[in-house]
Amino acid sequence: xxxTLPRFPNMPRGVTVPTLLGSLPRGINPPSLPRGxxxxxxxxxxxxxRFPSMPRGVTMSLPRAVAMxxxxxxxxxxxxxxCSVFDHQTAGGLCGCCWAxxxxxxxxxxxxxxxxxxxxxxxxxxxxxxxxxxxxPEKLDRIAAYLLERLxxxxxxxxxGYVCIAMEALEQLLLACHCQSINLLVESFLSTLxxxxxxxxxxxxxxxxxxxxxxxxxxxxxxxxxxxxxxxxSRFSEMCHSEHDDPDELSTFRIRVSGIRGLQGVVRxxxxxxxxxxxxxxxxxxxxxxxxxxxxxxxxxxxSGSPAEQTEVCFRELLGRAAYGHINNAIxxxxxxxDSHSLWEGRGFAVRCFQIIMYSIQSQHSHLVIQQLxxxxxxNSRSPASxxxxxVEVLSEAAVIEATGSVGPTVLEVFNTLLRQLRQSVxxxxxxxxxxxxxxxxxxxxxxxxxxxxxxxxxxxxxxxPVYQRSEVMLFIMGKxxxxxxxxALGSPNAGFEGSRMIQVMLLKSLLQVSERYESSNLLTAxxxxxxxxxxxxxxxxxxxxRLLVLSxxxxxxxxxxxxxxxxxxxxxxxxxxxxxxLKEDRSSRQDILFVxxxxxxxxxxxxxxxxxxxxxxxxYQQLFILLAVLSVELANEEVMVDLxxxxxxxxxxxxxxxxxxxxxxxxxxxxxxxxxQSLVRCNLTFEMFPPELNLSLSPEDRGFVEEEERRKRLExxxxxxxxxxxxxxAHCGSxxxxxxxxxxxxxxxxxxxxxxxxxxxxxxxxPLYEMKFPDLCVY
Numbered sequence: 001x002x003x004t005l006p007r008f009p010n011m012p013r014g015v016t017v018p019t020l021l022g023s024l025p026r027g028i029n030p031p032s033l034p035r036g037x038x039x040x041x042x043x044x045x046x047x048x049x050r051f052p053s054m055p056r057g058v059t060m061s062l063p064r065a066v067a068m069x070x071x072x073x074x075x076x077x078x079x080x081x082x083c084s085v086f087d088h089q090t091a092g093g094l095c096g097c098c099w100a101x102x103x104x105x106x107x108x109x110x111x112x113x114x115x116x117x118x119x120x121x122x123x124x125x126x127x128x129x130x131x132x133x134x135x136x137p138e139k140l141d142r143i144a145a146y147l148l149e150r151l152x153x154x155x156x157x158x159x160x161g162y163v164c165i166a167m168e169a170l171e172q173l174l175l176a177c178h179c180q181s182i183n184l185l186v187e188s189f190l191s192t193l194x195x196x197x198x199x200x201x202x203x204x205x206x207x208x209x210x211x212x213x214x215x216x217x218x219x220x221x222x223x224x225x226x227x228x229x230x231x232x233x234s235r236f237s238e239m240c241h242s243e244h245d246d247p248d249e250l251s252t253f254r255i256r257v258s259g260i261r262g263l264q265g266v267v268r269x270x271x272x273x274x275x276x277x278x279x280x281x282x283x284x285x286x287x288x289x290x291x292x293x294x295x296x297x298x299x300x301x302x303x304s305g306s307p308a309e310q311t312e313v314c315f316r317e318l319l320g321r322a323a324y325g326h327i328n329n330a331i332x333x334x335x336x337x338x339d340s341h342s343l344w345e346g347r348g349f350a351v352r353c354f355q356i357i358m359y360s361i362q363s364q365h366s367h368l369v370i371q372q373l374x375x376x377x378x379x380n381s382r383s384p385a386s387x388x389x390x391x392v393e394v395l396s397e398a399a400v401i402e403a404t405g406s407v408g409p410t411v412l413e414v415f416n417t418l419l420r421q422l423r424q425s426v427x428x429x430x431x432x433x434x435x436x437x438x439x440x441x442x443x444x445x446x447x448x449x450x451x452x453x454x455x456x457x458x459x460x461x462x463x464x465x466p467v468y469q470r471s472e473v474m475l476f477i478m479g480k481x482x483x484x485x486x487x488x489a490l491g492s493p494n495a496g497f498e499g500s501r502m503i504q505v506m507l508l509k510s511l512l513q514v515s516e517r518y519e520s521s522n523l524l525t526a527x528x529x530x531x532x533x534x535x536x537x538x539x540x541x542x543x544x545x546x547r548l549l550v551l552s553x554x555x556x557x558x559x560x561x562x563x564x565x566x567x568x569x570x571x572x573x574x575x576x577x578x579x580x581x582x583l584k585e586d587r588s589s590r591q592d593i594l595f596v597x598x599x600x601x602x603x604x605x606x607x608x609x610x611x612x613x614x615x616x617x618x619x620x621y622q623q624l625f626i627l628l629a630v631l632s633v634e635l636a637n638e639e640v641m642v643d644l645x646x647x648x649x650x651x652x653x654x655x656x657x658x659x660x661x662x663x664x665x666x667x668x669x670x671x672x673x674x675x676x677x678q679s680l681v682r683c684n685l686t687f688e689m690f691p692p693e694l695n696l697s698l699s700p701e702d703r704g705f706v707e708e709e710e711r712r713k714r715l716e717x718x719x720x721x722x723x724x725x726x727x728x729x730x731a732h733c734g735s736x737x738x739x740x741x742x743x744x745x746x747x748x749x750x751x752x753x754x755x756x757x758x759x760x761x762x763x764x765x766x767x768p769l770y771e772m773k774f775p776d777l778c779v780y
Contacts (some may be wrong), residue, residue, distance in 0.1 A: 005207055005617055006272065012194075020378045029050055032659075036060075038484050057226075084626075087681055094142065096246045099267070100550055102134070103138075103142075105129075105132065105139050105142055105143050105146065105698070108125070109129060109143060109147060109150070109169075110131040111125040111127045111128070111129075112125045112129055112163060112165070112169055113150075113162060113606075114165075117159065117161025117162050117165060118161060118165075120165065120168075120359055121165050121168050121169060126172060127211055128168060129143070129173075129174060130173065130176050133173055133176070133177065134177070135175065137177070137181035138172070138184075139185065140177065140181055140184040140185045141184040141185070141187075141188070143173070143185075144170065144173070144184070144185045144187075144189060144348050145188050147166050147169060147170055147188070147710075148188045148191055148192050149190075150162070150166055151163055151166040151167070151195070152195060153194055154166065155195060155196075155199065156366070160201070160203075160204070163196075163207075164207065165206070166192075167196075167207060167208075168282065169188050169194065169210055170192060171187075171211055171214055171215075171671050172195055173212070174186075174189060174218065175214070175218070181414060182218070182220060186215075186227065187227075189211075189215065189583070190227070192208075193208045193211060193212055193232070193233060194209035197209075197231075197232075197235045202254075202255055204257045205239060205255065205258065206254065206255070208260075209236070209239075209258040209259070209261060209262040209265075210258075212232065212262055212337075213262065213265040214259050215265070215266075215269075216264075216268045216269040217263030217264070217265075218267070220372065223433070224601075227396075229266050229269070229270060229279075230284075231287065233263070233279075234287060235262075235278060235288055236262035236263045236266065236291075237259065237263065237287040237288060237290075237291040237539065237681070238259070238292075239255055239256065239258060239259025239308075240256055240259040240260055240291035240292070240294060240295055241256075241263065241294060242256055244260065249593050250776030253306075255308065256307040256719070257306075257310050258293055258391070259291070259308050260291075260292070260295060260307060260310045260311050260314050261310065261314075262311075263288055263291065263292070263314060264313070264314040264317060266279065266288075266317050267279060267288075267314070267317060267321065268289075268317075269273040271318075274298060278565070280322070280326040280329050281329070282324075282329055282332070282704065285329050285330055285332070285333050286336075288318070288333075289333035289334055289337065290333060290336075290474055291339050292311045292314060292315050292318075292351065293311075293334065293337045293579055295307040295308055295310075295311040295353075296308055296311045296312060296315065296349075296353070297341075297349055300535050307594055312356060315356060315360070316356060316359075316360040318330070319356075319360035319361050320361065320362075321355055321484050322361060322362075322365070324364075324365055324368075327361065327365050327368040327369065328362075328368065328372060329355070331368075331369055331372045332372070334353060334354075334357070335372065335373075335376050338353070339380075342387075342488055344386070344387045344388065344390030344391055344394075345384075345386040345387060345390055346390070350390055350391075350393075350394050351393060351394055351397050353392050353697065354369070354373075354398050355397060355401060356402040358398050359401065361464075366398075369398060370398060370399070370414065372392060373394060373395050374395070374413075374414060374417045376391060377391045377392065377395070377417065377421065378420075381421070381424055382434060382435050383429070383434070384434065384440070384442070384446070385425070385443075385446035385447050385449065385450045386446060386449075387452040388421065388425075388450050389446075389449055389453045392421070392450065392453040392457050393457075395451055395457050395460075395461075396453065396456055396457040396460045397609050399457065399460040399463075399464055400460050400463075401463045408585070409471070410470070411469055412476055414461055415458060415461065415476060415477065416476075418454050418457060418458050419458075419477070419480055419507065419510070420509070421450075421454050422451060422454050422455075422506045423503060425447045425450050425454070425585060426451075426452050426499055426502045426503055426506065427439065427446075428442050428501055429442070429444050429447040429448070429691075430498065430502075431501070440535070446684060447705065451506055454510075455506065455509050455510050455513055456513065458477075458510045458513055459510075459513030459514060459516065459517075462513065462515050462517070462518075464512040467518070467520060467525075468519050468521065470514060470521075471525065471526075471528075471531075473514055473698075474511060474514055474515065474518075474531060475531055477507055477510055477511050477532060478511065478531055478534055478535065480507055481504055481507045481508065481511075482500045482503055482504060483501070494668045503544060503545075503547075504538075504541075504543075504544060505549070506544055508538070508546060508549040508550070508553070509549065509552055512549060512552055512553050512556065515553050515556040515557050516556045518556070518557060520557075520560065520561060520590055521560075521589075521591075522591035522592055522595070523557075523558065523591065523592055523595040523634075524591045524592075524594060524595050525591075526557045526558070526560075527557055527558075527595070527599065529598075529599070532602075532603075533600060533602075533758060535552075535553065535554070536603065536606040537549060537608065538550045538600065539551075539606040539609060539610035540606070540609060542613070542615065544613070544615045544616060544617060544620065547613065547616070547620065547752065548619055548620055549621060550609070551623040551624060551627055552623060554603075554607075555623065555626055555627045556633055558630050558631060559629070559630045559634065560583070560634060561583075561584040561586070561633070561634070562584070563581075563629070563634075564626050564630055565582045566581045566582065566583060567581065567583075567600070567625075567626045567629050567630070568626060581601065582631075583633055585634075585636055585691060586635045586636075587636070588635050588636060590635070592635055593637070594639075596635055596639065596640060600643060604643060604647050606649070607627065608647060608650060611624050611651060612651075628644055628647070628648070630774055632644055633692050666696060
């Protein structure tokens with residue numbers, strides 16, 4: 001049974017259709033026809049159909065593409081032209097009747113393209129297409145697929161004007177569509193961007209990037225489970241490394257900025273949606289972070305709109321969105337980039353990077369950055385001193401930026417790592433090599449630079465801690481200081497005495513850094529027995545640098561009102577006005593009084609012994625003056641003042657330990673007596689008890705007389721204790737005790753005597769505290 005022929009309209013008079021000979025060529029598929037229309041069998045085509053006449057005034061011309069040069073090529077050429085008409089051509093020409101049979105969305109898409117691409121998008125027709133898409137959102141995927149088809153053909157034919165028009169149409173459809181239906185359009189849109197980014201034209205890359213940024217700013221309510229951005233991460237990162245030198249094309253500047261903006265769009269689109277691709281995975285971070293750091297490194301001042309400026313904005317946004325579990329993946333590529341490009345040694349760029357990081361991440365995550373840096377410092381323990389010093393400087397800056405809580409839960413581990421670096425640096429300095437194999441040399445100056453950086457970093461970290469944790473840190477550092485016979489040595493077995501001494505100095509400097517900003521309400525907390533006793537033991541060391549550090553540490557811990565800085569300037573002159581220093585003082589608290597009763601005598605003795613060393617210099621006496629002045633201000637009471645006067649007098653005798661004899665305060669009062677030799681002998685005062693300034697007033701004869709009397713008295717005392725009975729010795733000592741008590745009564749009477757009354761009458765004398773009678777059950 002013959003196939004049913006379609007009914008075509010009548011052709012105008014004089015217009016004929018060429019005869020189709022033979023069957024369809026192999027490999028050519030006819031276009032789909034509307035329902036009810038079938039293609040006739042070409043070999044059995046009996047005759048040409050007759051078309052109805054055209055309306056009056058309407059004419060139709062034969063397209064040039066339909067002209068057949070030869071009969072043998074007619075079937076193939078006619079079929080190709082018909083397919084082209086069905087797909088893309090407008091209503092003009094022979095096949096206008098077929099164009100009317102095409103789907104409406106294709107006709108609407110075709111209408112937005114002008115005759116000349118320089119005229120741009122036909123806005124009126126674009127509004128019709130947008131209205132149709134909003135009215136029939138189920139057609140969005142077909143519209144997008146058709147636009148992609150047209151864009152692909154125009155891209156292959158290098159018709160970039162139509163490519164830009166197609167991209168503009170896709171962008172307007174994206175912005176106009178509702179969130180529920182946008183997924184129908186996105187896949188074709190992303191495929192279009194891939195085509196443009198894979199092209200070899202930089203201006204198409206910028207076009208695709210701008211479109212992607214607009215898409216990234218659209219908020220989607222409906223998640224997409226199958227969408228992938230791996231290609232865009234890779235391509236945008238590659239653009240950030242662009243080195244395009246073609247003067248006829250766009251500059252490297254614009255290409256890099258475009259790549260950075262593309263990465264920023266990827267971050268915005270994916271970072272807050274857990275159902276999207278995980279942008280925090282190492283494989284993505286290892287592409288994004290180095291691409292940003294390469295451009296950040298080229299920062300120059302007053303360079304507005306540069307890749308470095310855009311990079312900093314993108315980098316801050318990336319870090320600001322990082323959650324707790326993503327910090328390590330974001331920081332690790334930074335460390336690797338600084339290692340591979342040797343950027344630790346310069347210090348400037350590495351510090352700037354981590355300043356951006358510390359200011360951008362959430363404050364509760366700061367300790368994770370610190371831990372990453374500490375671990376990286378340990379991993380580079382065999383690196384040159386300049387690299388280790390650069391990492392330590394970054395640690396110091398990171399600790400300064402972040403306030404309390406930057407160290408995190410492992411407080412002591414931070415200081416343990418830094419102290420371990422000090423120990424290793426001392427070993428490297430002594431051996432001259434920073435590796436065990438002895439292949440890589442180092443110098444003392446480089447290692448000393450590292451040691452200074454570590455000490456400053458210890459102080460920076462300590463300043464971020466609360467008071468109670470600073471006390472723990474000081475005890476921890478004190479426990480690491482090697483003391484012969486008390487604490488084990490920290491240095492290597494080959495370091496010897498010099499290594500132990502250097503470690504002692506380094507750790508005491510670290511302790512001084514911690515104590516300089518230590519503030520405590522009472523001295524019992526600042527100087528507990530577990531800390532004070534080992535600290536005072538260092539005052540007996542022969543090394544003058546160690547003794548000076550101990551005096552400085554004691555001063556910084558006792559000086560709670562910051563008077564030491566005012567006193568430091570006063571020590572330059574022999575005489576100065578104390579009132580001009582504006583020293584701050586307050587009454588001693590009960591805890592301070594307890595500290596004096598418990599530790600003062602031990603403190604005075606060790607300070608005295610430290611300054612009696614022959615190796616003590618002007619710096620030691622200057623620091624001693626500041627320490628005693630601070631003590632007199634911080635612990636302003638009669639008992640402390642008397643003890644300090646005794647200590648000052650004892651420091652001026654020979655150069656022998658007078659504190660062990662515990663002279664009474666009567667020695668101070670006796671200075672008011674006449675300075676003749678007989679009075680000195682009667683009062684049992686010796687020549688050595690007076691400072692050298694007072695001894696200059698005696699003549700040589702008087703000096704000899706006094707010395708002779710002293711020698712005679714010493715012989716008498718020795719002979720008495722050797723020959724006299726016990727009762728006589730006890731009686732003699734009792735008389736001396738009575739003399740001491742009488743002198744004490746005189747001094748106390750002078751101290752507690754009230755000032756004279758304005759009326760001239762002396763007020764009644766109050767009973768001294770030591771003479772009061774308390775009940776047996778009284779608690780005081």
